[in-house]
Amino acid sequence: MASTAAPAEDWRAVVSRKRRQLDAQLPAAWRLSEAVKTSLLEDGRLIAAGAVQKSRLLSGEELDITENYTARELLDKLARECFFDRALDRAEFLDSYLRQNGKPKGPLHGLPVSLKDSFCIEGVATTVGYVSFVDNPPSSHNSALVDMLMDLGAVVYVKSNIPQTLATAETMNNIFGRTLNPHNINLTAGGSSGGEGALMALRGSIMGVGTDLAGSIRVPALCNGVYAFSPTSNRIPWSGQFSGRKRGWPCPTPVAGPLAHSVEDLILFTSTILNAEPHRYDATAPGIPWQQYGAKTKLTIGVLPADEHFPLHPPVRRVMNAATEALKQAGHNIVHLSNAGDRDVAFASRLAWQFFVYGPRNNHISPSGEPFIPSIIKRSNPMFTGPWPVDQDLEPFEKMHRLYHLHLEYLEAWRREWVRNGLDVILAPASQSTAVPHESYGWPPYTVLWNLLDFPSCIIPYGHASKEIDSEPMIITDGVQPSYDPEAVDGAPCAVQVVAPHFMDERCLTAASIIDKDIRLTARTDSEPATA
Secondary structure, three states, rough: OOOOOOOOOOOOHHHHHHHHHHHHOOOOOOOOOHHHHHHHHHHOOOOOOOOHHOOOOOHHHHHHHOOOOOHHHHHHHHHHHHOOOOOOOHHHHHHHHHHHHOOOOOOOOOOOHHHHHHOOOOOOOOOOOOHOOOOOOOOOOOOOOHHHHHOOOOEEEEEEOOOOOOOOOOOEEEEEEOOOOOOOOOOOOOOOOOOHHHHHHHOOOOOEEEEEOOOOOHHHHHHHOEEEEEOOOOOOOOOOOOOOOOOOOOOOEEEEEEEEOOHHHHHHHHHHHHHOOOOHHOOOOOOOOOOOOOOOOOEEEEEEOEEOOOOOOHHHHHHHHHHHHHHOOOEEEEEEOEEEEEEOHHHHHHHHHHHOOOOOOOOOOOOOOOOOHHHHHOOHHHHHHHOOOOOOOOOOHHHHHHHHHHHHHHHHHHHHHHHHHHOOOEEEOOOOOOOEEEOOOOOOOHHHHHHHHOEEEEEEEEEEEOOOOOOOOEOOOOOOOOOEOOOOOOOEEEEEEEOOOOHHHHHHHHHHHHHHHHHHHEEEEHOOOOOO
C-alpha cells in the first residue's frame, strides 16, 4: 500500500517562513531606507563610511552611548543614572531595581551582552544554523553562562549568526545568510562566532560572548578588528549550549569567552565571571576565583615564528615585526623561538584534525534536505602538510590511546620550551592572513595550536593591511590556504596573539594589557616595510 504521509516541507519554504517571522519582529522605525542601503552596499566599507551615523536611526545621545564608552565606563554610568528609556522588560526591571534599592543588582548591572546563537536562552529559539532546527520549540532552559549573566545584572539582548555546522571560518547558513565584515563587506567576518565579531566591530555590541574550538572566537576578532579572549577550558561556564562537537570527547575542548573593545573589558568580563562562583552554575567549572597576577611590567616574551606550510601574508608579517620591535624598545626580554619538530605548528594542526575527525558525527543536514554551504564543501584541513599522526586504520581504542600519548608528548615539549626560556607569555601571529575574500579563509593553524594545548590566548587588534606598503602579491598554490591580494584586503584589520600556559588566564590577560599599551606607544604599524 502506498504511503499516505504528507511530503516533508521543502527546506526553502522553511527558511522563507523563518525569515518572514524574523522580519515581522523588526519595528519599522529601525529599518534602513532603500537609498541608504544601496549607498552603503555600493561602498562596502561600512565602518569607514560611517554607516551607523548615516543611517540616522540613532539620536546624538544614543550614538554617544554606543560609540564612546568601554564596558567598564558604561557600567559606571548605568549604576549612577537611568538614561535609557528602554522598551525591554529586563532593562525596565533593572532600572526599577536601582531606583528601589539604591544600588545595582550586580557588577554587570544594565550591561548589554550579545551571545553567539549556540547559547540557549529560555523561551528563545536556537537554530544553530540548521534548517532542521527551525521548527524546534524555543529553548526550555538557559545555558549556565546565561544564568550567570542574568544574576550579575546583565541585559542579554540578541543572539548572533553562526555558520552551518560551526566548523568553518565563514559565517554563513541557509537560514540567515552570510554575515558581512563591516570593514569591507567583500571580506569574511570569520567564524564560527562571526556574527559576534561583525556586531562588535560596528559597535552594535559593547560586550559579546562566543565559543572557540579551533579559533572560533579569535578568528572573528582578528577579521573584524576587535579584542577577544579564549580561556582555559571550563573556566568560563560552557554547559547547556549546542556544539558541533560532543563534550567529554578527547581534546580539544570547546570553550566560551568574550569579545570586546579593550583588554580591560576582557578582564572585566572574565574576572567578574570567575569571582561569581561559576562552579555553582556548571558542574564542570572549577571553583577558582580570579587571581591577581603580580605587578611585573617587564616580561620575557617568546615570539612564535611562521611555519613553512603556513607562511604569513605581508601585512601580518609586518605587524608581527613591528610589535616585536616595539616590545623590545619598551624593555621586554624577547626570545625568538624555533618551529622545532617536537613543537611543530603543522604537526599540531594535523594532530588536532585527527581528534576532530575521530568518531561518529550527528547529521543535522539530511533531515531538512538543505545543501551544505560552500566552505563546508571545501572543508579545508591541514593534511597537505604531512601524514596522519596515528594510523587511521588502527582499532579505535588503540588509535585513541596513541593520540592521547602523542598529545602528552606535545604538551611536554612545550613545557620544556617554556621553562628553558623562562617565558611569561608568547607573542604569536593571530593567523597567516587578515580577513580574506569570502570562502577562502582556509585552515587556522595559529589558533588551533593553542586549543590543542588548552592554553589561554588573547587577540589584540594592531594595524591594517595596506596595498601601498604590503604591495607584493603572494600566490599560495596548495589549493587550501588563501593567497594574498593587496588590493582585495586593503584596509583589513591586522592582529597579534598573546598566549599563556594552561590555567594561567590571569597572566595572559594581564600581560596582554601591558603588551597592548607598549606596542601602541613605541611603534607605528602602518609605516614599516613587510620584512621577512
